[in-house]
Amino acid sequence: MVNGHMETASVPSGLTLLEFLRDRLYLTGTKEGCGIGECGACTVLLDEKPVTACLVLAVEADGCTVETVEGEAADGQLSVLQRAFVETGAVQCGFCTPGMIMSARGLLRRDPNPSDNEIVEAMAGNLCRCTGYAAILEAVRLAAVAVAAQRAAGPLTGETVGSQPAAETLMGETGTERRRFLRGAESTRKDGRR
Amino acid sequence: MTRELRVVGTSVLRDDAIDKVTGAARYTTDLAFPGMLHAAILTSPHASARIVHVDLEAARAVPGVRAVLAGSDLDVRLGLYLRDKRILARDVVRYQGEPVAAVAADTLDAAREACRRIRVEYDELPAVFDPRDAMAADAPLVHPDLASYDHMRGVFFPKPGTNVAHHQKIRKGDVRASLAAADVRIEASFYNPPVQHVPMETHASIAQALPESRVEIWTSSQSPYTVRHLLSACLGLPHAAIRVHVPYVGGGFGGKAGLGLEPLATVLSRAAGGRPVLVTATREQEFNTTPSRQGLHSTIKIGATRDGRITALEATYVWDAGAYADYGVNVGRAAAYSGAGPYAIDHCSIDSYVVYTNKVYGTAYRGFGHLEVLWGIERAMDQMARKLGLDPAEFRRRNLLKEGATTITGELFTAGHGKPVECLDAVAKAIDWGRPSGAPSAPHKVRGKGIAMLHKAPAMPTYTSCAAVIKLDEDGAADVLVSGVDYGQGTYTVLRQIAAEELGLPIGKVHLTWDCDTALTPYDWQTVASRFSYMGGNAVIEAAADCLRQLTAVAAQALGVAPETIVCQDEVAFPAAEPDRAISYKDLALGYTFPNGNAIGGPIIGHGRFIATGLTHLDPETGQGRPAQFWTYGAHAVEIEVDTETGEIEILHIATAVDAGKVLNPLSCTGQVIGGVVQGLGSTLLEGFQFDDKGRLLNPSFVDYKIPTAKDLPRRMTPIFLENPQSGGPYGARGVAEHPMISVPSAIGNALADALGIDYTVLPLSPERVLLGIQKREKTP
Ligand code: FES
Numbered sequence: 001m002v003n004g005h006m007e008t009a010s011v012p013s014g015l016t017l018l019e020f021l022r023d024r025l026y027l028t029g030t031k032e033g034c035g036i037g038e039c040g041a042c043t044v045l046l047d048e049k050p051v052t053a054c055l056v057l058a059v060e061a062d063g064c065t066v067e068t069v070e071g072e073a074a075d076g077q078l079s080v081l082q083r084a085f086v087e088t089g090a091v092q093c094g095f096c097t098p099g100m101i102m103s104a105r106g107l108l109r110r111d112p113n114p115s116d117n118e119i120v121e122a123m124a125g126n127l128c129r130c131t132g133y134a135a136i137l138e139a140v141r142l143a144a145v146a147v148a149a150q151r152a153a154g155p156l157t158g159e160t161v162g163s164q165p166a167a168e169t170l171m172g173e174t175g176t177e178r179r180r181f182l183r184g185a186e187s188t189r190k191d192g193r194r
Numbered sequence: 195m196t197r198e199l200r201v202v203g204t205s206v207l208r209d210d211a212i213d214k215v216t217g218a219a220r221y222t223t224d225l226a227f228p229g230m231l232h233a234a235i236l237t238s239p240h241a242s243a244r245i246v247h248v249d250l251e252a253a254r255a256v257p258g259v260r261a262v263l264a265g266s267d268l269d270v271r272l273g274l275y276l277r278d279k280r281i282l283a284r285d286v287v288r289y290q291g292e293p294v295a296a297v298a299a300d301t302l303d304a305a306r307e308a309c310r311r312i313r314v315e316y317d318e319l320p321a322v323f324d325p326r327d328a329m330a331a332d333a334p335l336v337h338p339d340l341a342s343y344d345h346m347r348g349v350f351f352p353k354p355g356t357n358v359a360h361h362q363k364i365r366k367g368d369v370r371a372s373l374a375a376a377d378v379r380i381e382a383s384f385y386n387p388p389v390q391h392v393p394m395e396t397h398a399s400i401a402q403a404l405p406e407s408r409v410e411i412w413t414s415s416q417s418p419y420t421v422r423h424l425l426s427a428c429l430g431l432p433h434a435a436i437r438v439h440v441p442y443v444g445g446g447f448g449g450k451a452g453l454g455l456e457p458l459a460t461v462l463s464r465a466a467g468g469r470p471v472l473v474t475a476t477r478e479q480e481f482n483t484t485p486s487r488q489g490l491h492s493t494i495k496i497g498a499t500r501d502g503r504i505t506a507l508e509a510t511y512v513w514d515a516g517a518y519a520d521y522g523v524n525v526g527r528a529a530a531y532s533g534a535g536p537y538a539i540d541h542c543s544i545d546s547y548v549v550y551t552n553k554v555y556g557t558a559y560r561g562f563g564h565l566e567v568l569w570g571i572e573r574a575m576d577q578m579a580r581k582l583g584l585d586p587a588e589f590r591r592r593n594l595l596k597e598g599a600t601t602i603t604g605e606l607f608t609a610g611h612g613k614p615v616e617c618l619d620a621v622a623k624a625i626d627w628g629r630p631s632g633a634p635s636a637p638h639k640v641r642g643k644g645i646a647m648l649h650k651a652p653a654m655p656t657y658t659s660c661a662a663v664i665k666l667d668e669d670g671a672a673d674v675l676v677s678g679v680d681y682g683q684g685t686y687t688v689l690r691q692i693a694a695e696e697l698g699l700p701i702g703k704v705h706l707t708w709d710c711d712t713a714l715t716p717y718d719w720q721t722v723a724s725r726f727s728y729m730g731g732n733a734v735i736e737a738a739a740d741c742l743r744q745l746t747a748v749a750a751q752a753l754g755v756a757p758e759t760i761v762c763q764d765e766v767a768f769p770a771a772e773p774d775r776a777i778s779y780k781d782l783a784l785g786y787t788f789p790n791g792n793a794i795g796g797p798i799i800g801h802g803r804f805i806a807t808g809l810t811h812l813d814p815e816t817g818q819g820r821p822a823q824f825w826t827y828g829a830h831a832v833e834i835e836v837d838t839e840t841g842e843i844e845i846l847h848i849a850t851a852v853d854a855g856k857v858l859n860p861l862s863c864t865g866q867v868i869g870g871v872v873q874g875l876g877s878t879l880l881e882g883f884q885f886d887d888k889g890r891l892l893n894p895s896f897v898d899y900k901i902p903t904a905k906d907l908p909r910r911m912t913p914i915f916l917e918n919p920q921s922g923g924p925y926g927a928r929g930v931a932e933h934p935m936i937s938v939p940s941a942i943g944n945a946l947a948d949a950l951g952i953d954y955t956v957l958p959l960s961p962e963r964v965l966l967g968i969q970k971r972e973k974t975p
């Protein structure tokens with residue numbers, strides 16, 4: 001299953017999952033940044049866990065569920081996570097973005113309410129050269145908080161973003177907390193790095 | 195400009211982000227064309243060797259192979275400012291990693307297999323790796339034919355018979371006498387290693403050769419028109435024969451300026467009978483084959499009066515250009531005219547040498563030489579302050595450029611330049627400069643604070659220009675067409691804001707086409723040097739004015755009033771005195787139709803342009819002249835904690851102030867600062883090429899060449915923007931994209947000296963280097 005569709009194919013044994021997704025299924029949202037498992041650009045979920053698709057053989061995914069960035073938006077509506085990326089300015093060139101979103105999705109699936117440290121840990125395998133990460137970490141945190149609030153308050157209405165000036169949709173919901181990673185990121189670094 | 199702004203200055207979200215978070219954004223490698231072939235490149239294992247023989251037969255025999263080429267098949271030279279490069283090495287290889295042969299095949303596997311079967315016989319030649327050695331009279335020449343290379347004359351001065359690709363001189367006053375007369379003098383040397391840009395998307399180009407020598411290209415590039423222009427020069431084709439598309443680009447940072455893999459894709463496609471060919475650099479090739487940032491050896495002497503006024507500065511910059519300097523010569527030039535920092539100095543002498551060596555070659559990289567020269571200058575300023583017994587911030591304050599001062603190239607510093615002093619004061623305040631740091635978090639840790647200034651101007655030809663077109667849609671919305679590339683900076687969003695502001699449209703009704711196309715989108719020189727918002731912004735303002743003129747004329751005729759009485763706002767045109775007679779843009783955009791069916795006007799298309807003005811070539815002997823359209827000034831202040839047992843540096847707080855003139859989009863500008871600072875941390879703490887004694891790159895992978903990850907963020911980052919308007923800038927804005935990266939190393943180096951009392955002079959400040967310094971407690975060479 002790839003993004004909810006059953007896909008049947010016979011593939012050469014050496015074909016990677018990344019090649020299968022991009023070249024056979026035309027799911028080009030998943031990117032190749034290194035091809036050898038070092039950058040995270042190709043991150044997808046395999047049975048709900050983030051993997052680097054360039055290191056997984058297509059045959060290893062036989063019988064598994066695969067989720068890619070193309071499956072993240074439902075019914076043409078951005079997910080809360082995607083909206084958080086747009087609204088925090090977590091996207092610049094965008095090449096790392098699909099992998100970032102899938103790593104974040106994997107984290108939130110596993111733990112809908114991650115600590116700041118867990119967010120940093122979960123995203124540390126994804127390289128980004130543009131944003132300096134702060135907005136990305138902020139987006140993940142914001143998405144977690146917003147989903148929690150949504151659970152508490154009933155369904156969140158899907159609002160379009162992008163063409164509106166500084167839509168405060170998600171940011172508003174989280175009030176004063178919003179800039180934790182961007183300004184005073186103390187909490188992420190309290191117990192040291194690495 | 196005193197009018198109130200609706201859209202400019204607000205944090206409009208990027209609309210491209212929607213494509214990017216959904217995976218819909220198509221980058222070059224996401225494109226596929228019927229019959230598209232995949233290419234692989236064979237690179238040189240030697241840093242310097244004669245190519246004795248290349249045997250391509252076995253490669254041609256691999257099933258699926260459609261074209262195999264070696265340098266002997268291609269007798270052309272390429273280059274931006276200096277044409278010193280080949281598409282594939284011919285006769286000699288000049289660096290390990292240089293492309294020697296290439297294959298296009300039905301599959302990437304077949305192309306790689308064929309590359310493995312190419313036999314190349316080399317005869318190793320003497321090599322030179324240190325640019326200082328390369329300047330010796332008896333050094334092996336990397337380019338014995340330098341005299342015959344075409345170059346931009348009057349601007350660059352290659353020295354045939356040597357390894358010097360360019361020597362930039364700056365001379366102001368009498369530096370020798372003033373140094374001799376100075377009350378206090380310091381002299382220090384510094385080094386920056388070569389580093390890589392590391393865009394997450396490696397270089398990639400698709401070319402399809404067409405009949406009549408035409409070619410169509412899709413490429414991950416910063417410069418569609420420059421790609422076209424340089425290709426036309428090297429292949430001897432008219433410009434119209436080459437069409438260059440630039441889809442989404444996954445980061446550039448300068449590394450995708452000039453020409454990249456486009457020529458190779460073009461010749462492969464031709465050799466393959468016109469099948470489209472995709473050439474993608476592997477990550478290893480991105481490190482080892484595509485260009486990097488040049489290394490730099492600096493020697494700096496400063497003289498000052500006892501009361502802390504700088505009287506003289508002498509600097510020698512020796513750039514490690516690597517094997518080719520087609521772009522690197524301009525880094526050496528620009529960094530020279532900025533090479534004394536943002537200070538008023540009466541007596542200054544700078545010699546900047548761009549020197550060939552047998553290493554991977556250099557090009558533009560965010561900051562364009564300024565991070566490198568300011569690593570030395572800003573460290574030396576601290577050393578001077580210490581020697582004078584002055585606070586480093588106060589010492590700088592006394593010497594910074596202020597209204598009425600002249601730069602080292604003789605440019606008068608005016609109010610329209612911005613205020614470096616305010617940047618300094620802002621960052622000092624942000625980190626409580628002058629107050630001792632809090633207690634370290636452990637007994638074996640120490641804290642320190644550092645401050646450093648930065649400045650930079652766009653480095654571009656004196657006649658750099660660009661254009662913008664705005665066409666109105668059937669529904670009265672606007673499409674903006676430009677050929678600068680937004681490879682992540684956010685410029686397109688800013689240009690949309692400007693168009694919306696000027697046209698009186700809501701931002702949602704202004705669109706900007708993402709695919710640049712030299713056949714359809716109007717000219718822009720290159721997207722480099724933080725000049726796109728400035729120049730492109732001015733062009734969009736003019737294009738919008740042109741649209742308004744046309745709207746006004748049609749509305750006036752439709753309403754039977756004088757054009758001067760017409761007001762355009764909120765998507766309608768109306769006579770100032772009669773707002774109820776408003777006609778919507780929608781009813782004017784394609785022409786106005788009277789109730790009886792008669793029509794006037796026609797589709798509204800506005801055009802605007804901008805050309806750099808008042809710039810001059812620099813005098814070849816003195817470097818005096820006007821090199822810069824505008825300058826952007828800024829400062830960083832940082833507080834760090836150093837672990838004296840591991841040598842690790844933790845950034846507790848970094849404050850960055852940039853005098854942006856006008857912040858056109860706060861969210862975007864903040865993104866540029868945070869992204870730039872973290873990229874600067876890479877240059878400071880982690881990054882640097884390592885070579886073995888044969889000139890082979892030892893760390894061409896993310897395992898051995900680390901860039902910052904989410905774990906490497908400072909505990910706190912404070913971006914600060916000042917808004918002292920730029921004369922001539924759109925709404926008073928100046929460029930800010932490169933600047934936040936500059937001087938991050940200097941500020942941290944200064945903080946390290948404050949914390950440990952050790953002057954580190956070599957980057958990166960890796961734990962090993964820091965620890966070694968602590969152990970030796972003496973200066974590193
Ligand atoms: S492409 Fe898979 S980790 Fe880099």
Ligand code: FES
Nearest residue numbers: 093096128129130
């Ligand atoms: S946004 Fe460009 S690499 Fe992350």
